[in-house]
Amino acid sequence: MKPLLFKIAKTEEESIRILQEDYPYFYDNLHYHSETQIMVILEGEGTYFVGDAIGNFKAGDIFILGSNLPHFFRSDKSYYEENTHLRSKNISIIFSLESLGEKFLELPEFYAIKQLLHYSKRGLMVQGNARTKLYQSANKMLHKKGIERLIYLLKQLHKLSRSNELMALSHINFDHEPKPTDTKKVNTVINFIMDNFSKDITLAEVANVANLSVNAFCRFFKQHTRKTFSQFLNEIRIGHACKQLIEEGYSVKEVAFDSGYYNISYFNRQFKSITGYTPSQYIKTHTQKHHRAS
Template identity: 70%
Template sequence: MKPLLFKIAKTNEEAVRILQEDYPYFYDKWHYHVETQIMVIVEGEGTYFIGDAIGHFKAGDIFILGSNLPHFFRSEQQYYQGLSTLHSKNISVLFALESMGERMLDLPEFFAVRKLLERSKRGLMLEGDMRKKMFDAAHVMAGKEGLERIIYLFDQLHSLSISNELRALSHVNFEPGPLPSDTKKINGVIRFIMENFSKEITVSDAANVANLSIQAFCRYFKLHTRKTFSQFLNEIRIGHACKLLIEDGYSKKEIAFQSGYDNISYFNRQFKQITSLTPSEYARAHRINHNQAS
């Protein structure tokens, strides 16, 4: 996609900025910024789009979003309802170490941190004990100011740089090239998909939203998302199915139907292709992980 450049407002005194946001839903426009962002989900759930990665997020999840990495977080549909009392809260730590000194990252002491920042340009998701540690650390950092905050950030970056509990998300590095008209168009298509994926959607429907012919839309969509329309739609649907499998109480047929599939065999094939597991294997693996974490 061609994302919108998002400029982080900050004062000259802030080398490290903390944003504590509490809104009905997360900022859901495809964008990027030069600052590296550590984003801690405090409350809320939905679907993340990070580079070419799509997945489900929930409270407690933590992401490291590298400089100029396109991303956005789309809250579940119920968060957009007019009378909803749901909240979407996050703590974000934003910083650009390069602005603290051109040669700093060339120092031997910053070698591991420099590698971490390079890896973060594909998007990283924290796992295991590191996720709990950083969740607590973000709250502590929010209470610090000035030099204390910078020193504390360096300490956390050091811990992250030597951790093996970071999972890369995007398969490729994205080169941002913002065009506001393109951003508005692709965001409109994504919004249409997110609001209608449980129904029958055709490429013609999506092309109409973008006001393009089917042939032009297919080229446009692949260029901007690096996925075909059907790949993108299936990943959204299977991501929703994963969420329902975790919640329990649904039969496989109900999950398939609520995720936009009326053919169980096709649902099973797509699920295995995207997750490398069958729905039953996925649910079982989640139960095992959940019990181990308890």
């Protein structure tokens, strides 16, 4: 998938940008940037695509997105409706320590941080106690300026580099810089899938959206997402199903139909293949984790 090169606007007075964003929905075009980004979800929920990983996000989640890592965060459908009061809010800490000089990260004191930044090229989700502390630190960083902000960021990165509560999302590192290209076709396809995954989408239909033959589309999609169209569609659908099972309280049959499956046996097979659980096991496991956490 050819992502859009996203240029982060900077001023001469800052090497670290902190954005506090409040929009109806998150920026949902696949893109990448040379800087590392720590994204703290303050409000909102939806689906993320990070590298080759697909999953759900919600308020309180924190992601570390490495340099040149393709990603997008798409809010749930309800956020796009007219006259809704739903908001999508986040704090983004955007930085490039390489801008501090070629030898900066070569210092022995920064070895662990350098390893963390390399690891972040797979996309990281911060969990447990580390997430709680980083959530608080991100809010504090909003009020810091200049050298204080830089020192504070380095301290947080140092803590994260020693944490065992970071979960890699993508199966591979995206450590090469993609060539800038026109991504209108790619994002048109993604938006079509996200808007219609609950319907019966055919391969010919989505290939037509991309204005490609079926064979050309299959090659194009697999080359750039490292997934077949069927794999991508099933992961989007099962992610939606997981969310409904644990948040909405619908029956398995209702969830299957709403996620685009009209054959319950096929839905159950796909669900277990992707999550490792049957729907009933998934509900039970999540309920037990919720009770332990509370």
